[in-house]
Structure formats: C-alpha cells, structure tokens
Amino acid sequence: EAGVAQSPRYKIIEKRQSVAFWCNPISGHATLYWYQQILGQGPKLLIQFQNNGVVDDSQLPKDRFSAERLKGVDSTLKIQPAKLEDSAVYLCASSLGGSRKETQYFGPGTRLLVL
Amino acid sequence: EDQVTQSPEALRLQEGESSSLNCSYTVSGLRGLFWYRQDPGKGPEFLFTLYSAGEEKEKERLKATLTKKESFLHITAPKPEDSATYLCAVHSGGYNKLIFGAGTRLAVHP
Numbered sequence: 135e136a137g138v139a140q141s142p143r144y145k146i147i148e149k150r151q152s153v154a155f156w157c158n159p160i161s162g163h164a165t166l167y168w169y170q171q172i173l174g175q176g177p178k179l180l181i182q183f184q185n186n187g188v189v190d191d192s193q194l195p196k197d198r199f200s201a202e203r204l205k206g207v208d209s210t211l212k213i214q215p216a217k218l219e220d221s222a223v224y225l226c227a228s229s230l231g232g233s234r235k236e237t238q239y240f241g242p243g244t245r246l247l248v249l
Numbered sequence: 250e251d252q253v254t255q256s257p258e259a260l261r262l263q264e265g266e267s268s269s270l271n272c273s274y275t276v277s278g279l280r281g282l283f284w285y286r287q288d289p290g291k292g293p294e295f296l297f298t299l300y301s302a303g304e305e306k307e308k309e310r311l312k313a314t315l316t317k318k319e320s321f322l323h324i325t326a327p328k329p330e331d332s333a334t335y336l337c338a339v340h341s342g343g344y345n346k347l348i349f350g351a352g353t354r355l356a357v358h359p
Contacts, residue, residue, distance in 0.1 A: 174351065176336055176338070176349025176352055178349070227292075235298070237298060238295075239295060240292035240295075241292050242290075
C-alpha cells in the first residue's frame with residue numbers, strides 16, 4: 135500500500151516570497167492533516183480536513199497560511215508571504231476518518247528554509 | 250491545557266544497554282497515547298497506540314506501557330539501528346487532534 139506522498143521534499147525561498155506544498159494521502163483516507171515541525175520540537179497541527187471540509191484550523195496563521203482540499207483527496211498548503219520563522223518541516227498525515235481513536239500516518243515532509 | 254512532556258531530551262546508550270524513555274501527559278480524558286519513531290529527514294513512523302492504564306504493547310526490542318499520568322517506552326538490548334527520535338503524542342479534544350511532545354533523541358553506539 136502506497137504511503138502519504140508529499141512534494142517538493144525541499145524548498146528554499148526568501149522572506150516575503152510565496153510557497154506551496156502538495157500532499158496526496160493514503161488511498162481511501164478521508165481525514166488529512168497538515169503539521170508544522172520546527173527543529174527540535176514535536177509536530178504541531180495546523181489544519182485538519184474531513185473529506186473536503188475543515189474540521190480544525192485553530193492554529194493556522196490565517197493572515198499568511200491557507201490550505202485547500204477541493205476534491206476530498208489531495209491537498210495544498212500555501213504560505214504567502216513567508217517569514218523567517220516559517221522555516222520548518224511541513225508534514226502531511228492521513229487517517230481513515232471513521233473514529234476518534236485512529237492512527238495517523240505521516241508523509242516524509244517538506245523541508246522549508248526561509249532566508 | 251493539554252500537555253505532553255518527554256524525558257530525557259537525549260539519551261546515549263551502548264549497544265545492548267537497556268533503558269526507558271518517559272512521556273508524562275496532562276489531558277482531559279485520555280482517548281489514546283501514541284508512540285512514533287522519526288529518523289533524520291523522514292516523517293514520523295507509527296509504533297504503538299495505548300488506550301487505558303495498565304495496557305502494554307510490544308514490538309521487537311520495544312515495549313510501551315501506560316499509567317494514568319505517564320507512558321514508558323522500554324528498549325531492551327538496543328542495536329545501533331534503534332537510533333532515532335522517539336515521539337509521544339496524545340489525542341486532545343476536537344476530532345483526532347494529536348498533541349506531541351518534543352521527543353527523545355536516542356543514539357545507540359556499537
């Protein structure tokens with residue numbers, strides 16, 4: 135079974151530029167998550183989708199971050215404009231979407247460096 | 250506020266030297282505690298889920314246990330390939346939201 139796919143794997147941009155990350159979840163998984171992992175810290179949830187609807191975006195900096203999952207499958211996370219403190223690994227995860235005790239499976243992440 | 254604290258931050262072991270990693274948590278109504286392994290440059294890899302105090306899970310050299318306030322990941326006779334960061338997380342409110350600790354960086358030397 136194919137895992138969670140993410141691209142690009144690495145991205146280097148200058149501050150105030152924009153960037154977009156793509157995620158394709160495990161086939162059949164209804165719930166998709168975007169996490170931010172700053173060096174030396176654990177992942178922090180940014181946004182959670184159930185099919186194509188947002189379930190939780192309470193920690194998403196909405197003035198600069200946006201995300202969409204238009205057809206309930208793959209998803210895009212965008213940062214515009216980027217700040218130095220956005221340098222982090224952006225992880226996408228997915229789960230089946232049927233219960234509150236589900237395991238989340240993670241992709242390899244996109245490493246973003248903002249200069 | 251729900252919180253997860255892992256200790257130690259880093260641990261260096263000799264091959265074969267058993268030890269334990271700690272994950273203490275405060276959460277209103279535990280609905281699941283998860284252990285993940287993360288290798289450098291990769292995403293977290295699922296290891297175990299524990300749901301109730303007294304529960305134990307084992308996989309190869311790893312054994313996870315759970316009490317009402319903390320979880321332990323016991324590593325028996327570790328090998329260099331067990332070197333990684335081990336992350337602990339709990340379900341917190343909402344729908345399937347995970348709160349992660351900062352992780353324990355384990356290095357096992359031959």
